[in-house]
Amino acid sequence: MTENIIQGKKKPSKWSMVGKDASSMPLKDIDLSHPGIWQANEYLPFLARLRKEDPVHYCENSAVGSYWSVTKYKDIMEVDTSPQIYSSEPTIGMVDTFEEFSFPAFISMDPPKHDEQRKVVQGVVAPANLKNLEGLIRQRVCNILDSLPLEEEFDWVNRVSIELTTQMLATLFDFPFEDRYKLTRWSDVATAIPGHGVINSIEERWESMEECLAYFTRLWNERINKEPGNDLVSMLAHGESTRNMPPTEFLGNIILLIVGGNDTTRNSISGGVLALNEFPDEYEKLRQDPSLVKNMISEIIRWQTPLAHMRRTAKTDAVLGGKQIKAGDKVVMWYASGNRDEEVIDRPDVFWIDRPNVRQHLSFGFGLHRCMGNRLAEMQLSILWEEIMQRFHKVEIVGDVERVYSSFVKGYTRMPVVLHPK
């Protein structure tokens, strides 16, 4: 992470693409990894240019080293479904693991270990278990929505998106409810870039992660001595392939489940509000026919693409989209681009709530690492929008939306809104 902090003020990084003309700059200089264009919401023209002119693009120099950008839907699908060539090890992030911060988790493992560990925990977010949680989720959604002020400005991100996903996480972990904001904090800290609001240094991240490990170790110890329960900590503690995990791996999997269940759904909750504000005709369509919610939430997840990319590492030489990939190369699948690929998705920049084949988006990834929590995310979003439509004529955005400084987590830090009742 290159940071330039001078007397407490940051000057733009030399790597930033913000303000550059995507259509005229030399192709070789395009670098999607730097967070600037993502926070400034300027990334789409860069993605469009690469899809058109150089769909498998090599960036030789960046703050995170050299890497390939894969921007077309079909090429992304090929990488995601070829784990024998494109490995998830050692990490799925663009930064080669921080030495200070290396926690293995099954998202960054290949078979067979990945499969064994994933199987231990996925039951908690499988539809059969979710059916039992539906009533509770709806109750919590209603409580949150009924506590919101009407005709008065507030921050949707804090009061709704974060609150709802944090409550859900606390439920899945059977985490002490009064301490649930710790989960949000650990999730934010785990993916934050030092110096951009959440943490100031890597040391600060380390301290926070140690606190997280200590807390969850305590929960583990409590639950290992009890009968197996249906929460994630108990499942890890009693699972045959997870109960002897070393502490770093335990923490890695806990962080994975926290981040996976937190940032992503949070930003889809906010993203839906933004999309409906940008496409008022679609909002009207939804008012006329609230049964479109189910289709709409898949469209929200596509349009938002809450994780912009996943990284793989080539295990062998391979040819992708006509380009020669060498063993050891970093290969980045830009889901945020594949989801806007006009060759596969009709009018991809349009938010279209009754879009045909709406489920065929890349946001959950495909293949062995496909998002484990996808049904939970969909259920949370469905319930939320059903209940919003019961209560409010419009959730209106009334000020500037602020975005996360990250090329990985694609989302919002602030969204000022006013609620207009029905």
Place this chain on the structure above:
Amino acid sequence: MIGFCLILKAAIVAAAKNELVAKGELEMINILFIEHDGTEHPVEVKAGGSVMQAAVSNGVPGIDADCGGSCSCATCHVYVDSEWIDKLETIGPTEEAMLSLSTDRQETSRLSCQIPVAENLDGLVVKTPEFQF
């Protein structure tokens, strides 16, 4: 006499069928989808596509097919009727990998995108699970 007529009719139908097959004109194949609650959805499709496509193009509920048929999710999961399971091609490694991550896999579980609709499957019966995951 009636018996003879029926045999003759059957022979004529079989001959007509053979002629169609010989000419390369595609047969209509019957597939019965049964939902977890017992609701039946009979469909008639031409040979050539997949069982997943047969369901989706006929509006059979319970099959999502999120990846569009490339064996890279498991949301077209079905339970093949045990009488039919031996007539199918064996499970390939990719299908096996995706199915192995399913939480409700049974002995006759298959991904319906990996079952081509062929003449020998006329009458196929598959059950759709309560949930796709």
